[in-house]
Amino acid sequence: MNSSRNRRPTIIDVAERAGVSKSTAARALAGSGNINDETRERVLRAAAATGYERNHLAVGMRSGRSGMLGLVIPDITNPFWGEVARGAQDRAAESGASLLVFSSDWDAAKEATHVGTLRRARVDGAIINPVADNFDDHHRFGLPFVFIGSSAERFADISSVGSDITQAVRLGMDHLVSKGHFAPSFIVGPKSRLARARFLRAVHEHCVERDIDPGILAMEDGEYTVEGGRQAMRRLLERPHVGHVCVFAANDMMALGAMMAVREAGLNCPADVSIIGFDGIPSGEFAWPGLTTIAKPGREIGVRAVEQLFDEIEHRPEHGRVYMPCRLIERGSLADLSVPTPKRAATGAGRV
Amino acid sequence: MNSSRNRRPTIIDVAERAGVSKSTAARALAGSGNINDETRERVLRAAAATGYERNHLAVGMRSGRSGMLGLVIPDITNPFWGEVARGAQDRAAESGASLLVFSSDWDAAKEATHVGTLRRARVDGAIINPVADNFDDHHRFGLPFVFIGSSAERFADISSVGSDITQAVRLGMDHLVSKGHFAPSFIVGPKSRLARARFLRAVHEHCVERDIDPGILAMEDGEYTVEGGRQAMRRLLERPHVGHVCVFAANDMMALGAMMAVREAGLNCPADVSIIGFDGIPSGEFAWPGLTTIAKPGREIGVRAVEQLFDEIEHRPEHGRVYMPCRLIERGSLADLSVPTPKRAATGAGRV
DNA sequence: GTGAAAGCGCTAACAG
DNA sequence: CTGTTAGCGCTTTCAC
Numbered sequence: 001m002n003s004s005r006n007r008r009p010t011i012i013d014v015a016e017r018a019g020v021s022k023s024t025a026a027r028a029l030a031g032s033g034n035i036n037d038e039t040r041e042r043v044l045r046a047a048a049a050t051g052y053e054r055n056h057l058a059v060g061m062r063s064g065r066s067g068m069l070g071l072v073i074p075d076i077t078n079p080f081w082g083e084v085a086r087g088a089q090d091r092a093a094e095s096g097a098s099l100l101v102f103s104s105d106w107d108a109a110k111e112a113t114h115v116g117t118l119r120r121a122r123v124d125g126a127i128i129n130p131v132a133d134n135f136d137d138h139h140r141f142g143l144p145f146v147f148i149g150s151s152a153e154r155f156a157d158i159s160s161v162g163s164d165i166t167q168a169v170r171l172g173m174d175h176l177v178s179k180g181h182f183a184p185s186f187i188v189g190p191k192s193r194l195a196r197a198r199f200l201r202a203v204h205e206h207c208v209e210r211d212i213d214p215g216i217l218a219m220e221d222g223e224y225t226v227e228g229g230r231q232a233m234r235r236l237l238e239r240p241h242v243g244h245v246c247v248f249a250a251n252d253m254m255a256l257g258a259m260m261a262v263r264e265a266g267l268n269c270p271a272d273v274s275i276i277g278f279d280g281i282p283s284g285e286f287a288w289p290g291l292t293t294i295a296k297p298g299r300e301i302g303v304r305a306v307e308q309l310f311d312e313i314e315h316r317p318e319h320g321r322v323y324m325p326c327r328l329i330e331r332g333s334l335a336d337l338s339v340p341t342p343k344r345a346a347t348g349a350g351r352v
Numbered sequence: 353m354n355s356s357r358n359r360r361p362t363i364i365d366v367a368e369r370a371g372v373s374k375s376t377a378a379r380a381l382a383g384s385g386n387i388n389d390e391t392r393e394r395v396l397r398a399a400a401a402t403g404y405e406r407n408h409l410a411v412g413m414r415s416g417r418s419g420m421l422g423l424v425i426p427d428i429t430n431p432f433w434g435e436v437a438r439g440a441q442d443r444a445a446e447s448g449a450s451l452l453v454f455s456s457d458w459d460a461a462k463e464a465t466h467v468g469t470l471r472r473a474r475v476d477g478a479i480i481n482p483v484a485d486n487f488d489d490h491h492r493f494g495l496p497f498v499f500i501g502s503s504a505e506r507f508a509d510i511s512s513v514g515s516d517i518t519q520a521v522r523l524g525m526d527h528l529v530s531k532g533h534f535a536p537s538f539i540v541g542p543k544s545r546l547a548r549a550r551f552l553r554a555v556h557e558h559c560v561e562r563d564i565d566p567g568i569l570a571m572e573d574g575e576y577t578v579e580g581g582r583q584a585m586r587r588l589l590e591r592p593h594v595g596h597v598c599v600f601a602a603n604d605m606m607a608l609g610a611m612m613a614v615r616e617a618g619l620n621c622p623a624d625v626s627i628i629g630f631d632g633i634p635s636g637e638f639a640w641p642g643l644t645t646i647a648k649p650g651r652e653i654g655v656r657a658v659e660q661l662f663d664e665i666e667h668r669p670e671h672g673r674v675y676m677p678c679r680l681i682e683r684g685s686l687a688d689l690s691v692p693t694p695k696r697a698a699t700g701a702g703r704v
Numbered sequence: 705g706t707g708a709a710a711g712c713g714c715t716a717a718c719a720g
Numbered sequence: 721c722t723g724t725t726a727g728c729g730c731t732t733t734c735a736c
Contacts, residue, residue, distance in 0.1 A: 008494075010728090010729055010730085011729065011730065012729080020706075020707085021706065021707045021708075022707085022708090022729095022730085022731095023706075023707060023708080023709095023731080023732080024705085024706055024707075026730065026731060026732090027705090027706085027731095030731080032731095034705060034706095035705065035706085036705060036706085039705080039706085053468070053471055053472050054472055054729090054730085055413075055472070055474060055728090055729055055730070056472045056473050056474060057409055057412045057413045057418055057473075057474045057728090057729080057730095058413055058712090058728075058729035058730040058731090059729080059730060059731080060409045060712095060730095061407075061409045061410055061413055061712050061713070061714090061728090061729080061730075061731095062711080062712055062729080062730045062731045062732080063712090063730080063731065063732095064712080066409055067473075068452075068473070075438070076428065076434055076437050076438050076441065077431070077434045077435055077437075077438045078434075079429070079431065079434075079634075082428055082429045082430075082431075082434045083429055085428050085429075085453070086427070086428050086429045086455060089428065089453065089454065089455060090455075093454070093466075093469070096469075098452045098454075098469060098470075098473055099452065099453060100420075100450045100451065100452060101437070101441065101451060101453045102441065102445070102450075103438060103441060103442075114445075116405070117445070117448075117450060118450075119405055120405050120406050120407070120408045121408045121409075121419075121420070121450055122407060122408060122409045142360075226637075226638075256638045259638075263640075282431075282635055283634055283635040283637075283638045284638075285578075285635075286578075286608045286611075286635045286636075286638060286639045287638045287639065287640065288615075288639065288640035362712090362713055362714085363713065363714065364713080364714095372722075372723085373722065373723045373724080374713095374714080374715095374723085374724095375714095375715080375716085375722075375723065375724080375725095376721085376722055376723070378714070378715060378716095379715095379721095379722085382715085386721055386722095387721065387722085388721060388722085391721080391722085406713090406714085407712090407713055407714070409712090409713080409714090410712075410713035410714040410715090410728090411713080411714060411715075412714095412728095413712090413713080413714075413715095413728050413729070413730090414713080414714045414715045414716080414727080414728050415714080415715060415716090415728085416728080
């Protein structure tokens with residue numbers, strides 16, 4: 001009868017079956033334009049009967065909108081970025097868009113390659129965690145885009161979304177104080193990483209607000225990894241100190257590494273050393289003791305980024321950065337030194 | 353001069369600039385067909401000069417190959433599936449293909465929706481972790497596809513790739529025996545899940561091989577979550593038992609939950625209770641003690657799935673299942689009872 | 705309200 | 721080896 005046994009049905013098949021023209025069928029299918037109710041019904045029925053499915057390639061080609069969005073993150077395997085991807089995915093799907101996901105491994109060359117691929121795929125726009133610090137050609141990605149992550153913050157004029165580090169640090173510091181830790185030590189990322197400066201700036205701001213001299217705060221740095229945190233903690237413990245040690249790690253992996261170092265030094269967390277992290281990765285929940293940390297809203301960031309991207313695509317210039325609030329997750333890695341035992345208080349953070 | 357200030361350059365712009373015809377330009381750009389070296393050079397230069405980039409939408413439309421692949425997994429946020437996605441992503445990129453990623457949340461309806469979206473996007477094929485157990489319409493996805501994960505194993509005639517559960521269980525059991533644990537208890541998934549049966553079958557096979565009566569093995573089940581594992585462990589500990597308890601959990605999350613239950617019961621892992629998991633998620637590394645487990649090769653599964661999918665697309669019917677070997681990761685959650693100290697063996701679970 | 709026709713950017717015969 | 725000619729499936733004027 002019909003030759004649609006092998007071919008996938010096209011709009012022409014639907015039109016023929018409904019006894020209308022291509023364009024009428026298109027109008028009915030797209031739900032656009034003025035069209036007779038009865039005609040529309042007929043077309044829709046014909047479409048269902050033939051098993052017609054819109055060819056998005058063709059739509060994209062003709063309309064200039066592919067219905068696809070790109071996402072370039074450092075590593076989909078990383079729990080934080082996985083959350084971001086999930087949020088973006090869900091929000092995109094909600095609007096009928098699909099997401100092309102790529103991992104850059106913090107490598108500028110890979111990032112460029114992937115953006116190129118996205119451009120050729122004619123995605124309508126892209127969400128990118130920029131790895132390259134040193135070039136402002138970002139403006140010439142050649143497609144609508146939105147940045148995500150803390151590394152994006154420095155591009156003030158570019159639409160971006162990330163966690164509110166200032167608020168996060170304040171949350172952490174206030175919590176530490178509430179537990180009787182007044183002068184924590186810090187484990188931060190390597191100097192090369194943008195996020196480090198951002199984190200330290202927030203710490204500094206907070207100290208100024210609270211009339212604390214940032215100079216007295218001990219600090220060690222290392223890679224944003226378990227091993228980096230472990231070594232930094234080791235160095236911290238080698239420093240002369242008295243009483244309870246409290247550490248604020250700029251990243252959960254480092255915090256977990258620090259925890260290991262504490263154990264390896266024959267000390268106990270939280271009895272001897274208190275640790276607070278930053279990220280909210282699942283592993284923190286299973287560590288022993290559970291890692292108290294400040295969780296970034298990964299999923300919400302993904303959702304929000306897609307929304308910003310839509311604005312960008314539709315030329316609703318909402319330029320500027322959106323800061324998403326973080327939240328504290330209390331688990332067991334923090335000792336409570338605030339209990340009103342005079343002796344206890346003196347033990348304190350060692351700042352006599 | 354040229355009007356290509358706004359429009360993105362097309363193959364026509366390149367052809368004009370190189371002084372050749374559209375098709376010659378196309379041939380040069382695609383690297384296909386016979387073409388004069390010098391002409392090709394000229395075209396390539398013209399392309400570079402105009403900043404031409406192939407429009408994959410148009411290519412896909414004309415050639416019938418979109419250069420896109422779909423991936424439908426339960427949850428990109430889950431560490432195992434994240435690994436799979438990453439492997440697939442990398443392998444696809446290697447061949448110049450892009451990956452559309454979707455999460456189904458183990459929901460058959462979502463799965464169907466996503467497959468529909470992929471079909472409309474005209475992906476060349478899809479990699480799917482099938483959630484629906486009860487329909488064989490899989491054959492009518494309407495596009496080339498490959499299954500992944502253990503739930504796919506029952507579709508013997510469909511190309512699929514997953515971990516080798518039989519080998520994994522053997523690896524685990526042998527390791528337990530080598531540490532002096534001869535009759536472990538089991539924590540397995542809910543009856544509704546396909547993977548459970550697959551796991552138990554492997555255990556059974558192993559027992560038969562080793563002349564062990566599977567009937568003597570204690571078993572509890574629960575959801576594949578931390579909470580599921582915790583409750584199952586609780587029930588296991590309530591059972592009458594003497595000496596050291598050894599537990600083989602069918603999933604790392606459950607194993608981690610079991611570890612919590614042990615701690616909550618005032619017991620110690622591994623002194624009183626030994627635990628071995630199955631998955632290889634990162635959290636197991638940070639738990640205390642570190643979780644000994646059998647790791648599935650998530651990334652390799654992703655890579656392999658893409659390769660199988662290419663075969664499928666190219667009509668190289670390699671139908672059948674590919675089993676990827678798992679590997680043992682030794683950490684600290686297993687007591688070594690094999691040391692020939694009679695006392696040790698008797699010390700056991702300490703709950704007299 | 706509906707149809708005819710043009711064309712998005714590219715590839716694939718088919719001639720030369 | 722290169723140019724000409726058709727479309728791929730759809731949207732979108734522009735008539736009627």
